[in-house]
Amino acid sequence: MKRILFLTTVPPHIIQKYVSDDDWSNDMLPAHLSKRGASVTIKRWTDEDIITTILDSDLVTFLWAEDYIQHPVAFREFLETAKKAIEIDRNGANPPCVMNHIDLVKWNMDKSYLLDMQRAGFDIPTTEILDAEQFSSPSALHQRLQMFQLSGSVVLKPSISASSNNTRLISDISALSNDDTAYLDSCTKGDLQSSLVIQRFEPAIATGEYSFVFVGDRLSHVVLKSPKSGEFRCQPQFGGLLCPQPINTIEERTLSMVNTIFDTLRMWFGKGSTGKMGYLRIDGLVTDETAFILMEIEAIEPCLYLELEGLQEMLSLLLK
Known part of the structure; x- marks a missing residue:
């Protein structure tokens, strides 16, 4: 019987609700796997005993860990801890397989990977990534944005985000609305919890x-x-x-x-x-x-x- 661990971020009562409703993301993968004889465990990567559970599993997957973006620092620390534990356990008889593996997850959790892809020769939107908290005010950040593009539409988003979370389209960078200015203010105050991605809007x-x-x-x-x-x-x-x-x-x-x-x-x-x-x-x-x-x-x-x-x-x- 294959032991498959789904890492998640949601609290236990939410896990139980989804289990009882049979309402799994990715088309109820855990339910389908259970019907085919797998032993499926769903557990938070924040749990104190998570490393023990990982080492007791055959396969570990992040396919249901979508809310990790709310805890970027803790998630990165978890990845480092899990990687070290699994590498040490490699001498064991049946070390767990993580899919996708931790180095790929670490690389993919921050959109700075787009710049790696650009350096590899692939087309991406014109993109810059910077630390918005280094700017003392929305006007200072606005001046920096106009170094990126004087006028026209730009898209701003956290470098650690998903599903357009906290993403904003500024219709004309040369003429901010009140809402645009409020967004820039939140960026300078650290509300993004990550770097700021600036991209030219792609029509x-x-x-x-x-x-x-x-x-x-x-x-x-x-x-x-x-x-x-x-x-x-x-x-x-x-x-x-x-x-x-x-x-x-x-x-x-x-x-x-x-x-x-x-x-x-x-x-x-x-x-x-x-x-x-x-x-x-x-x-x-x-x-x-x-x-x-x-x-x-x-x-x-x-x-x-x-x-x-x-x-x-x-x-x-x-x-x-």
Whole structure:
């Protein structure tokens, strides 16, 4: 019987509610795994005995740890502690496999990874990342933003965030609204709990953002996420629509670029001292001029749209 541990962030009573409602993210993966004979445990990475539980597991996954962004410092400390414990336990008979492994999770939790991808030769939106708390006032931060771009639209977000959490579109950086100024004020006061990501707004978002979902070593399926009219965020909670896209309808130039991104990540992170890379979601835009503008890589707790496709592949991967 394979012992599979799902790390989570939510309090125990919330875990029990989800268990009783059979309402799991990623298409009820724990329930499906249990039905196939796995011993499934759901436990908070903040629990005092979590390292013991990890070492007593065969497979550990972050697929249900989405709220880690609320505790970035503690989560990073947990990753370091868990990595050391697993590396020491490597001399044991059956050390746990973490999927995705801890080095990949550490790299992916901060959006500064986008700059690594840019250095590797991939297109990303024009991006800068800085410490907003070094600025004494919203006006001082505003002056710095205008060094990035004098006028026009920019997108601001925490470097540790998910699902457009605390993300703001400033329509014209040369003419801030009161709400824009309030957002900058919160940034200077440390409300982001991480660095500030500044990006040039990509108008192509109006036609939708593509999510390429990889399970194991192959592209499993593609979803187009389209924002509602007047919105730049494409998640369903902001009115976005999801539409599966047959892989054979994606332009060859785009598929080639996305597969090259995946191959690069597999070269960097295919295996680590704590486990292996098992799943990824690669998000981006397609324009007439550019085959693929990389917007995000999700390797921790992504929505993989398994309710649409890829569930059997994921179950096979976790039960292998």
